[in-house]
Amino acid sequence: MTQLPTSTDKKLGLVIDLDTCVGCHACVISCKGWNTENYGAPLADVDAYGANPVGSFLNRVHSYEVQPESGPSQLVHFPKSCLHCEDAPCVPVCPTGASYKRSEDGIVLVNEDACIGCGLCAWACPYGAREMDPTAGVMKKCTLCVDRIYNENLPEEDRIPSCVRTCPSGARHFGDFADPNSNVSKLVAERGGMDLMPEMGTKPVNKYLPPRIKDTLNTAGTCGELETVSEDATGFLGWLDKALEKL
Amino acid sequence: MHPAPSVILFSSLSGLGFGLLFWLGLGFPNVEGLVAFVFFAIAYALAVGGLIASTFHLGHPERALGAFTQWKTSWLSREAWMSVGALVFMGLYAAALVFLNNHIPVLGFIGAAFSLATVYTTSMIYGQLKTVPRWNMSLTSPMFLTISVAGGALIAGQITAALILLVIAGLVQVAYWVSGDKAFANSGTDMASATGLGNIGSVTAFEPPHTGTNYLLKEMVHVIGRKHALKLRVIALILMVVLPVVLLLLSQNHFVALVAAVSHLIGVMASRWLFFAEAEHVVGLYYGKR
Amino acid sequence: MAFKQPVIDTSPKVSDEIRQTTCYMCACRCGINVHMKDGKVAYIEGNRDHPVNKGVLCAKGSAGIMQVNAPSRLQAPMKRVGPRGSGEFETISWDEAMDIAVGWLKPIRENDPEKLAFFTGRDQSQSFTGFWAQNYGTPNFAAHGGFCSVNMAAAGIYTMGGAFWEFGQPDWDHTKLFLLFGVAEDHDSNPIKMGISKVKANGGRIVGVNPIRSGYNAVADDWVGITPGTDGLFILSLVHELMRAGKIDLDYLARYTNAPVLVNGDEKSPEFGLFLRDKDGKELVIDKNTGKLAPFDQKGVRPDLSATHRAKGITHRPVMHMMAERYLDKEYAPENVAERCGISAERIKTIAAEIARVAFDEAFELDHEWTDFRGETHKTMIGRPVSFHSMRGISAHSNGFQTARALHVLQILLGTVEVPGGFRFKPPYPKPVSAHPKPHCKVTPGAPLNGPHLGYVTGPDDLMYKDDGTPARIDKAFTWENPMSAHGLMHMVISNVHAGDPYKIDTLFMYMANMSWNSSMNTSGVMKMLTDQDENGDYVIPRIIYSDAYSSEMVAYADLILPDTTYLERHDCISLLDRPICEADAAADAIRWPVIEPDREVRGFQSVLVDLGARLGMNGFVNEDGSAKYKDYADYIVNHERKPGIGPLAGFRGKDGDQFGRGDVNPDQIDRYIENGGFAVNHIPEGANYYKPWNNAYQDWAVGVGIFDKPEPYLFQLYVEPLRKFQLAAEGHGDRQPPEHLRERVKETMDPLPIWYAPFEDSHVDPEEYPVHALTQRPMAMYHSWGTQNAWLRQLYGRNPMYLPTDIWEKHGFEDGDWAEITSAHGSITVPVMLMASLNASTIWTWNAIGKRKGAWALSEDAPEATKGFLLNHIIHELLPPKADGMRWTNSDPVTGQAAWFDLRVKIRKTAALAEVDPSFPPIKSPVGQGPKDIAWKVGK
Numbered sequence A: 001m002t003q004l005p006t007s008t009d010k011k012l013g014l015v016i017d018l019d020t021c022v023g024c025h026a027c028v029i030s031c032k033g034w035n036t037e038n039y040g041a042p043l044a045d046v047d048a049y050g051a052n053p054v055g056s057f058l059n060r061v062h063s064y065e066v067q068p069e070s071g072p073s074q075l076v077h078f079p080k081s082c083l084h085c086e087d088a089p090c091v092p093v094c095p096t097g098a099s100y101k102r103s104e105d106g107i108v109l110v111n112e113d114a115c116i117g118c119g120l121c122a123w124a125c126p127y128g129a130r131e132m133d134p135t136a137g138v139m140k141k142c143t144l145c146v147d148r149i150y151n152e153n154l155p156e157e158d159r160i161p162s163c164v165r166t167c168p169s170g171a172r173h174f175g176d177f178a179d180p181n182s183n184v185s186k187l188v189a190e191r192g193g194m195d196l197m198p199e200m201g202t203k204p205v206n207k208y209l210p211p212r213i214k215d216t217l218n219t220a221g222t223c224g225e226l227e228t229v230s231e232d233a234t235g236f237l238g239w240l241d242k243a244l245e246k247l
Numbered sequence B: 001m002h003p004a005p006s007v008i009l010f011s012s013l014s015g016l017g018f019g020l021l022f023w024l025g026l027g028f029p030n031v032e033g034l035v036a037f038v039f040f041a042i043a044y045a046l047a048v049g050g051l052i053a054s055t056f057h058l059g060h061p062e063r064a065l066g067a068f069t070q071w072k073t074s075w076l077s078r079e080a081w082m083s084v085g086a087l088v089f090m091g092l093y094a095a096a097l098v099f100l101n102n103h104i105p106v107l108g109f110i111g112a113a114f115s116l117a118t119v120y121t122t123s124m125i126y127g128q129l130k131t132v133p134r135w136n137m138s139l140t141s142p143m144f145l146t147i148s149v150a151g152g153a154l155i156a157g158q159i160t161a162a163l164i165l166l167v168i169a170g171l172v173q174v175a176y177w178v179s180g181d182k183a184f185a186n187s188g189t190d191m192a193s194a195t196g197l198g199n200i201g202s203v204t205a206f207e208p209p210h211t212g213t214n215y216l217l218k219e220m221v222h223v224i225g226r227k228h229a230l231k232l233r234v235i236a237l238i239l240m241v242v243l244p245v246v247l248l249l250l251s252q253n254h255f256v257a258l259v260a261a262v263s264h265l266i267g268v269m270a271s272r273w274l275f276f277a278e279a280e281h282v283v284g285l286y287y288g289k290r
Numbered sequence C: 001m002a003f004k005q006p007v008i009d010t011s012p013k014v015s016d017e018i019r020q021t022t023c024y025m026c027a028c029r030c031g032i033n034v035h036m037k038d039g040k041v042a043y044i045e046g047n048r049d050h051p052v053n054k055g056v057l058c059a060k061g062s063a064g065i066m067q068v069n070a071p072s073r074l075q076a077p078m079k080r081v082g083p084r085g086s087g088e089f090e091t092i093s094w095d096e097a098m099d100i101a102v103g104w105l106k107p108i109r110e111n112d113p114e115k116l117a118f119f120t121g122r123d124q125s126q127s128f129t130g131f132w133a134q135n136y137g138t139p140n141f142a143a144h145g146g147f148c149s150v151n152m153a154a155a156g157i158y159t160m161g162g163a164f165w166e167f168g169q170p171d172w173d174h175t176k177l178f179l180l181f182g183v184a185e186d187h188d189s190n191p192i193k194m195g196i197s198k199v200k201a202n203g204g205r206i207v208g209v210n211p212i213r214s215g216y217n218a219v220a221d222d223w224v225g226i227t228p229g230t231d232g233l234f235i236l237s238l239v240h241e242l243m244r245a246g247k248i249d250l251d252y253l254a255r256y257t258n259a260p261v262l263v264n265g266d267e268k269s270p271e272f273g274l275f276l277r278d279k280d281g282k283e284l285v286i287d288k289n290t291g292k293l294a295p296f297d298q299k300g301v302r303p304d305l306s307a308t309h310r311a312k313g314i315t316h317r318p319v320m321h322m323m324a325e326r327y328l329d330k331e332y333a334p335e336n337v338a339e340r341c342g343i344s345a346e347r348i349k350t351i352a353a354e355i356a357r358v359a360f361d362e363a364f365e366l367d368h369e370w371t372d373f374r375g376e377t378h379k380t381m382i383g384r385p386v387s388f389h390s391m392r393g394i395s396a397h398s399n400g401f402q403t404a405r406a407l408h409v410l411q412i413l414l415g416t417v418e419v420p421g422g423f424r425f426k427p428p429y430p431k432p433v434s435a436h437p438k439p440h441c442k443v444t445p446g447a448p449l450n451g452p453h454l455g456y457v458t459g460p461d462d463l464m465y466k467d468d469g470t471p472a473r474i475d476k477a478f479t480w481e482n483p484m485s486a487h488g489l490m491h492m493v494i495s496n497v498h499a500g501d502p503y504k505i506d507t508l509f510m511y512m513a514n515m516s517w518n519s520s521m522n523t524s525g526v527m528k529m530l531t532d533q534d535e536n537g538d539y540v541i542p543r544i545i546y547s548d549a550y551s552s553e554m555v556a557y558a559d560l561i562l563p564d565t566t567y568l569e570r571h572d573c574i575s576l577l578d579r580p581i582c583e584a585d586a587a588a589d590a591i592r593w594p595v596i597e598p599d600r601e602v603r604g605f606q607s608v609l610v611d612l613g614a615r616l617g618m619n620g621f622v623n624e625d626g627s628a629k630y631k632d633y634a635d636y637i638v639n640h641e642r643k644p645g646i647g648p649l650a651g652f653r654g655k656d657g658d659q660f661g662r663g664d665v666n667p668d669q670i671d672r673y674i675e676n677g678g679f680a681v682n683h684i685p686e687g688a689n690y691y692k693p694w695n696n697a698y699q700d701w702a703v704g705v706g707i708f709d710k711p712e713p714y715l716f717q718l719y720v721e722p723l724r725k726f727q728l729a730a731e732g733h734g735d736r737q738p739p740e741h742l743r744e745r746v747k748e749t750m751d752p753l754p755i756w757y758a759p760f761e762d763s764h765v766d767p768e769e770y771p772v773h774a775l776t777q778r779p780m781a782m783y784h785s786w787g788t789q790n791a792w793l794r795q796l797y798g799r800n801p802m803y804l805p806t807d808i809w810e811k812h813g814f815e816d817g818d819w820a821e822i823t824s825a826h827g828s829i830t831v832p833v834m835l836m837a838s839l840n841a842s843t844i845w846t847w848n849a850i851g852k853r854k855g856a857w858a859l860s861e862d863a864p865e866a867t868k869g870f871l872l873n874h875i876i877h878e879l880l881p882p883k884a885d886g887m888r889w890t891n892s893d894p895v896t897g898q899a900a901w902f903d904l905r906v907k908i909r910k911t912a913a914l915a916e917v918d919p920s921f922p923p924i925k926s927p928v929g930q931g932p933k934d935i936a937w938k939v940g941k
Ligand SMILES: Nc1nc2c(c(=O)[nH]1)N[C@H]1C(S)=C(S)[C@@H](COP(=O)(O)OP(=O)(O)OC[C@H]3O[C@@H](n4cnc5c(=O)[nH]c(N)nc54)[C@H](O)[C@@H]3O)O[C@H]1N2
Pocket: C121, C122, C144, C147, C148, C149, C511, C512, C513, C514, C515, C518, C519, C520, C547, C548, C549, C550, C551, C552, C553, C554, C564, C565, C566, C567, C605, C776, C777, C783, C784, C785, C786, C848, C849, C872, C873, C901
């Protein structure tokens, strides 16, 4: 049954750092490349060179503007892929059992051979993490690169998701949230990692690190206006002589 | 949500079909032989036609049998079972009626129960979805059920019942709309919770991830104007409830009943179109659209 | 029944083989692992061992597979059959193509080599293409630097012997305060991102100075939304604040800069403003130890920043005095620049204070002993953890040279260049002006030019004029219009060739530059010039040869097309002689090699040049007996020697391949590079890796690897004497003086100490009528025009709205889905608009080079790039509107000729939405057809 496992041994997932993501889309394309060539059907693009190109992607980078009460507007780049929710609503809705959450590591996957392409799981996902492939007619979603992270044909350091390996800004981190000492658990603890739409009750495994507080260098006084040694060249040269003597 | 013709057809036709089966199963009208055949044929045409339409939006209809496996968790799977149950029991019941002139009420009652359950499971496919606040309401199932039963009564020629049920269905429908209009706001999900950025300030979407469209936008983000929606609601309500009721009150001849039934069906379709088109999926928030 | 999880293969085979080469989806040149399946490219990832990207890869790099398979790839050589610009071609053989090319080029070389103009765009083989052009004998060669960022390069070289761009980097490991001026992406795409993340991880602060808060500026801790074109003023105001407070590094200034160098103060002298030098030409300072004059580099000298020198009635003052006089002036006080810059005085003061705090209060020391060029040994290296980086946001303005200078002067005053925590050079930089060539233009028919085309002038005598006083080069580089145009002016070539000014050209030969579209100003004008016919019906530009790999807009305007390979199909050499991939701690270079063989009739362009060189019998390309010297480019890369022991590749030299930099030719060199992942690195020893211009250990290392022939320590030039020489000429000294109409401008703009003046467009158009600044930015996931043909990337940026700030949005009552007419003094475009709040209130912008011509790039004619995408280039002109005297100035920096893309001023009017953007041009006939409808493939299947 596509019942959710009551608990999973590991909780593998991603931490995404909204403070450092520069919105370069590297993760988007790297993901597309890996997952076209690997797990399941290739990620297709229809009307690829035409007026209305539409392809399936497992990861997309949004951007938002945030207007604080005072100070200038801020811009936040916001990558989003499957959050591998603990209470994943996309799993129980699936009529075929194609959508499932792995009991060993919590990865939410689609068994493409069983998927009838009804789209219900995508409706059930609040985050827009599932897309129907336009030519294969099966549901596609982030696999957490399940075919990389355990892959013995890859060097050990490369057994991480493609998007994490490629991110130039180091804004993506992969690890086990079930382990409180893992890199990801620590980051979440240190930086106040947050859930998206917590009210949905999905209990996302992936966490987002909020942007640090911005625009603090605003007015003189914050870090002290500089004291004057001289307002004009003559005075400056006098100061210079004195200062040089001290050197 | 994208008002796909296949799902609109499916839910309106099958709703009406199972509604009719419900009445036939209860023995209203009490018919046998050829007349029964005609009634059942209409009911099956509607119910099965609807179900077939629903497969049009599947990526892999050839694997549809797999949809029976997950009844423990999936309302879609349950719907599959319920509809098969309804069709099988009603089929046996009908066969006995039509070919043996034998009325086996137990079969009919079971079939009727399955028919209602089918409509209920259909409604729960939508009603379960927290992601679509307008669907995730306690009124969703009553709305589906009352419309189904009212429509069934109408076609089954149960005039009095139809009159009453149509009015009830109309009231439920209006209530559904009224509370639906507040559902998104009441859900507590907004740009702030979607992005987690709310404590910095007010959040607006800047650039979308891709300049073109995508599956999510096509499937789940459908924006319809408020005025447009209101107009359609009025039309839906008139066609689905008001006109049939007025017609039935004025005259009860077969032709008028047919006009009333057709009007009702078109009204239901309009209502279903709105059911989808007005439903906003929370994912729209990520695209700054809702 | 219990649910059984499907069994999945978590260890699938990844590929048959990995081939390591260098990315060329942009100029950053990251190392890539190309995973091959069945001999085809299956997946591309970053090379973890590579010095540039250390494993990461950007979107473009990962999308390389779609570029290599793009339907827009040219298939074979082509000869134009329809009218120019129509896109009608006939496919021809390589033999025929080469015959045609030789038929055109041979007579020119023999009779009048200057009638060939050979300009290469974004390639990275300029040391080779320049070598070819020099041996051909034409003076008319340059690459794209003139329209790109020569301000950045020239200001850096003249001031401190190296620039930002890709020639240096912040000390990412130590910097605590990083200020980024006018950068959206830059060439160091991945390294900057990695660096930003490092600074953040170390708890540092990033300040983004940019009218637009996207990308790097979005992640910056503080955003300074400056008004375009005013950075110079802002920077000099910071200088004012720091000097006023005495927060400058006096020790550093005295030792390593020309702050103590004495300047002639005699207004009447022809030497006025020039340095006092000894008879060997060495700049003189006062030695603090003795109080006497001494050459700056004399052993043991302690230059005095303050003391003046009086001789023969003339007072010579140190540069430091002149700086104090200038920058302490109230003119630069925060209160007086705030409004103009759009930054409050308080904010400027706070930023200055923070810079001072971090530079001085957070100073630290590294335990590396080192000895300077005066022989003094320092126990430690002092670190000042403030660093700066900047690119086209300041350089693509007509005041960009001086602004970039100002920024360098600011860094130097703080003592944060080449110190731990500050800005660091990457070999072969630092390199003083004197170690660079000067430009050459002496033409001899049938023989090579008398020297390299491009270089660094040090005064009016170095300008490139013919004996008759007319400009020697077709782009008028190194003339009074832009004396220090170190990269040439590719953006002026087509209009000058069209005008026959300064002379007529027979053949225009271009490579890898989309000159009829996104790299030109005044796009429609350029298309007209390319197709213009004279009274006889002949094209005004007689012949155009072009090499591209793809079906770009420019292809349609050529008469002969030499189709290039893609980056995975050819040999390339990313050479230390050119723009290498070094790091601050290492010298490094790299190659590309054919990881796949081309499946079309295409040839690597460099190999074609090697072949052409041989067919034309050019020196350097033929043996004594006239036979071809090199089989192809790979052969050249291995066997060519610039100087004995120094060739295009520094790695694996010598018989055993164990030498770096200097060494005999190694026939196995390319194989050794391939084995090593496509690159070679040589690390700078610890203790030699900071203070490079003055560090004996570094200088010795640099000589060892062939960067210099002898140690070349030098001083940072706060005061740039060559500028003063041009200014002196304008003041009436010497026999080479500027023409009258330029005299005032030269006097004003070629100031030897940084100044700020308003961008030229401000004084040529009415700022009241055109109140809005219009900019472009590079999207991180697209490389100029190339990204569009890539099925994955074009979904990210398939069209480009014009982003408007809230003020303008509300003032004009815009709503979602609206369009606007954007008008400059030169023309109008009508395009879709979108709201952006994180934007300077008088600035609008759009993404660069997304708009496409119908029919190009194998896209359908109704592609969004063509119907909704647009170029700002349509409304930027290469000339400014006429002034009162009727003269039209070029839209360039007056010092370097850098194209002033970002000076543009516009006005805005709300309009009804159009079906297509305006202007729209007639479609080009696609020489490669159109790409397939749907794609869904796995290489491994
Ligand atoms: N409005 C505005 N305009 C600008 C700028 C701006 O900021 N704003 N920036 C300017 C700057 S800095 C620059 S550098 C220019 C860049 O402008 P261009 O140099 O014109 O840049 P590309 O679009 O990269 O065009 C290069 C051409 O090289 C071709 N090409 C790609 N790969 C290969 C290859 O392997 N071999 C060959 N032979 N050809 C190849 C492409 O198909 C394309 O036709 O644009 C300038 N134009």
